[in-house]
Amino acid sequence: LTSKLPHVGTTIFTRMSQLAAETGALNLSQGFPDFDGPQALRDAVGRHIAAGHNQYAAMTGLPALREQVAAKIARCYGRSVSADTEVTITPGATQAIFCAIQALIHPGDEVIVFDPSYDSYEPSVELAGGRCVHVPLALPDFAIDWQRLQDALSPCTRLIILNSPHNPSGALIARAELDRLAALIRERDIYLISDEVYEHLVFDGVAHASVLAHEELYQRAFVVSSFGKTYHVTGWKTGYVVAPPALTAELRKVHQYVSFCGVTPLQWALAEFMSEHPEHVEELPAFYQSKRDLFCDLLANSRFRFRRTSGTYFQLVDYSAIRPDLDDVAMAEWLTREHGVAAIPVSVFYRQPPAELRLVRFCFAKREDTLRQAAEKLCAV
Ligand code: PMP
Ligand code: GLN
Numbered sequence: 585l586t587s588k589l590p591h592v593g594t595t596i597f598t599r600m601s602q603l604a605a606e607t608g609a610l611n612l613s614q615g616f617p618d619f620d621g622p623q624a625l626r627d628a629v630g631r632h633i634a635a636g637h638n639q640y641a642a643m644t645g646l647p648a649l650r651e652q653v654a655a656k657i658a659r660c661y662g663r664s665v666s667a668d669t670e671v672t673i674t675p676g677a678t679q680a681i682f683c684a685i686q687a688l689i690h691p692g693d694e695v696i697v698f699d700p701s702y703d704s705y706e707p708s709v710e711l712a713g714g715r716c717v718h719v720p721l722a723l724p725d726f727a728i729d730w731q732r733l734q735d736a737l738s739p740c741t742r743l744i745i746l747n748s749p750h751n752p753s754g755a756l757i758a759r760a761e762l763d764r765l766a767a768l769i770r771e772r773d774i775y776l777i778s779d780e781v782y783e784h785l786v787f788d789g790v791a792h793a794s795v796l797a798h799e800e801l802y803q804r805a806f807v808v809s810s811f812g813k814t815y816h817v818t819g820w821k822t823g824y825v826v827a828p829p830a831l832t833a834e835l836r837k838v839h840q841y842v843s844f845c846g847v848t849p850l851q852w853a854l855a856e857f858m859s860e861h862p863e864h865v866e867e868l869p870a871f872y873q874s875k876r877d878l879f880c881d882l883l884a885n886s887r888f889r890f891r892r893t894s895g896t897y898f899q900l901v902d903y904s905a906i907r908p909d910l911d912d913v914a915m916a917e918w919l920t921r922e923h924g925v926a927a928i929p930v931s932v933f934y935r936q937p938p939a940e941l942r943l944v945r946f947c948f949a950k951r952e953d954t955l956r957q958a959a960e961k962l963c964a965v
Pocket of ligand 1 (some may be wrong): 592675677678781809
């Protein structure tokens with residue numbers, strides 16, 4: 585067999601979670617909560633299974649769930665989208681991103697990704713016959729480097745993938761940057777995927793600048809989110825993509841043959857929970873900000889250096905005062921094996937990691953006792 589992805593191995597998330605399990609380390613690597621989603625949401629799944637909601641959902645997603653997504657978008661971003669022609673429910677955000685890329689990219693097309701970037705983007709582009717052009721974000725803030733972005737544009741550029749709040753750094757794209765991006769691509773045939781799976785995990789009173797709230801950019805965008813992050817149920821692998829009707833039609837041509845539809849009883853449960861608990865998303869920033877602050881307050885006594893993350897449930901820390909001799913992959917392994925806390929290295933999300941990079945990522949979507957135990961171990965490093 586000639587591999588179609590010769591440079592791809594097993595993802596860092598699987599590798600680090602496996603190492604954590606083997607060594608008995610606290611797993612702050614792969615991003616997922618160690619607590620459950622709301623009881624009412626979980627109970628609803630059982631009820632909908634008992635009620636016989638067990639056959640294929642609509643290919644586009646359960647109508648009631650698409651309506652709830654449209655209602656939330658109207659509430660949060662002031663945009664009125666059609667649940668019928670602009671919202672599609674998918675088995676996870678990763679699948680949505682994959683389908684959008686397959687729908688857009690022809691062999692030879694170029695896709696701009698900002699490094700560090702989520703690891704599913706590039707293989708998805710390569711499977712479509714496209715090529716990623718990597719534009720590093722400017723350190724230390726992981727901000728868009730506009731000169732480098734402009735230099736990376738070519739007549740072959742077909743797509744730019746945005747991710748805000750950004751995994752792994754937590755950086756946010758500001759509204760003014762969306763305006764700048766719109767001006768940059770205005771005269772060009774370039775589309776956007778806006779990966780906004782952490783849209784509700786934004787801290788310190790800042791508002792998330794969604795592409796859904798940007799009239800001009802939305803006209804050429806696929807905006808992707810994940811119920812897994814918002815409702816603490818990453819294992820449900822249920823997400824959605826919102827795009828103007830013409831783009832949605834092309835996306836659905838792919839989605840119907842990649843998976844056809846998402847899991848039916850989960851969609852019923854989510855639709856019901858969203859209609860009964862619209863306050864859930866409003867409460868999320870405070871919920872996760874208090875976890876961030878607890879973890880960061882405890883780590884203040886460690887030798888790690890950091891600035892509190894602005895969004896996501898990830899905290900980057902600089903370990904150069906501890907083991908400057910180790911690269912970040914070795915550091916993540918050393919922390920896991922020797923200190924009992926698993927982390928994710930950051931260099932794996934780069935085409936060409938900066939030589940001076942000494943950062944690892946911790947996930948703080950954890951119970952208070954887990955965060956306290958982890959911090960105690962990390963303060964002893
Ligand atoms: N994009 C980013 C930036 C992510 O961190 C994740 C987390 N898994 C995803 C997409 C995928 O979400 P899902 O689990 O719904 O596929
Ligand atoms: N998005 C999660 C993270 O960044 C992991 C998703 C996955 O395991 N593929 O940790």
